[in-house]
Amino acid sequence: MTSRHPLDRPIWTALSGRQAPFALGAGPARRIATDVGVFIAAEDDGPDSLAAMAELVRTHGESWRLEVGAAAVPGTAVVAEAVCVQMIADALTPAPPPAFAFEPLTEADAPAMLALATLTKPGPFAARTHQLGDFVGVKRNGELIAMAGERLRPDGYTEVSGVCTHPEHRGQGYAAGLMRHVAGKILDRGETPFLHAYATNTGAIGLYETLGFRVRTQVTMTALRPA
Incomplete structure (x- = not known):
């Protein structure tokens, strides 16, 4: 078997x-x-x-x-x-550091994280979702405008999730830069980053492929x- x-x-x-x-x-x-x-x-x-x-x-x-x-x-x-497609990255494609500042998010940021996820709908996100793993974010004038972090953590793997950008700040490369940082930290721990995307979301899948992710299999939500 x-x-x-x-x-x-x-x-x-x-x-x-x-x-x-x-x-x-x-x-x-x-x-x-x-x-x-x-x-x-x-x-x-x-x-x-x-x-x-x-x-x-x-x-x-x-x-x-x-x-x-x-x-x-x-x-x-x-x-x-x-x-949906499930994608994994054995390594990331080379790229220069992000051209923007970002910072670790803490428990104090929880209300802002929930508000941003509620606005942008990156996937299921509740009051304590941020406690599943590490999150990083971009702030402008004290407002959280972009974030990415970790969700499911099977042994040897960690899911990149919660990736979202405020609609007024899109097109600045925040999603790709934050995802690359999160996935890189997972690889540095000796684990494999993975993620999920709706199979119809070809734009997002294409972005993930440029970062080094590849489709492992299809899954059903x-x-x-x-x-």
Whole structure:
């Protein structure tokens, strides 16, 4: 039997490993805490695992799966589904340092991070999402206008996520520069950076490829609610 790649079910790998403190549930299914995110996963597609996942959805509301393949979950209904690409970078393409200043973001920046993510919608972002990993940002006159950081952290891998720029400040190379910094720090730790993008978002995928990311596989995003 071929062993499963840890990124085939990155949510399960993260919430049953390094990020277990953020998990709800202790059996064959886990959901990330509701003030951290919306993600859910099961260890496998066995009936016990799917039943445990359905119970978590009933208890905590809408939850998103993100994995290779996705068996139907009895007791839930699909709110939305989309094909995504999962990309990894074994190395980054050479580039000069960013031509702008940026800084580490701290707990004091949490309200501004949530406000920027709510405005720009880079993906699910809740009140404590920033606690999943390190974030960096660009500020102008004290206002946070761009950021990028880390989300899921399966053993040996860290996801680059939360990449967004205020609409009034786009076109300055902030996203690429911040992503390059975040991914570079992950590589410096001896880990592999990865990310997800909707398969239809060819512009973003093209940008990620210029940084050194390549498509590893397709994954399916499935948003579930109680039936």
